[in-house]
Amino acid sequence: DIQMTQSPSSLSASVGDRVTITCRASQGIRNDLGWYQQKPGKAPERLIFAASILHSGVPSRFSGSGSGTEFTLTISSLQPEDFATYFCLQHNGYPRTFGQGTKVEIK
């Protein structure tokens, strides 16, 4: 299985801060990586696919980068509605595997 290591597991930030979350794959996965957001009690929502392509309707303050084994999700200016848990998911091979998740909390 492809192991996905996500960091940090949690972070505290203020509105307006720039936030960066990283996922590392145990082997090269090209750019077959997605980022998702989950709020408590709600279904996860897609943010980014193919490592860097924003899904329709996702604010431009979200961006993704990386290829191979290192990937980054950046929120350029954190907004109140962005406080949530974020996780990466590799779509390169089966079984699909997830990062451990990053909980973004209000500072």
Place this chain on the structure above:
Amino acid sequence: QVQLQESGPGLVKPSETLSLTCTVSGGSVSSDSSYWTWIRQPPGKELEWIAYISYTGSTNYNPSLKSRVTTSLDTSNNQFSLKLSSVTAADTAVYYCAREVITPVSRYYFYYMDVWGKGTTVTVS
């Protein structure tokens, strides 16, 4: 807009079979390029991909669960289902259904989970 809703017992006894159904609304389980997926998250742990059943009925199971998992498609009711046999406390989790789709970008194809259910908590006790 496609929506998914999980349903099934919230409590299952050890050694019994966990059965969950995902009802699809706003779309068809027979939609091209749809991979109807089950995912779970045990308390305090990361998400775990369980299986998919495709719009054609083909399946793919996580090797760690393969001996205990079965998925099926019910086109007449627009649902898909999960059965997990011989459950133990380790199977206690929030179970999600989701749809994975494939999309072309330039010369390549990419997958993503485009819609998820809200999840249902299953406790084995």
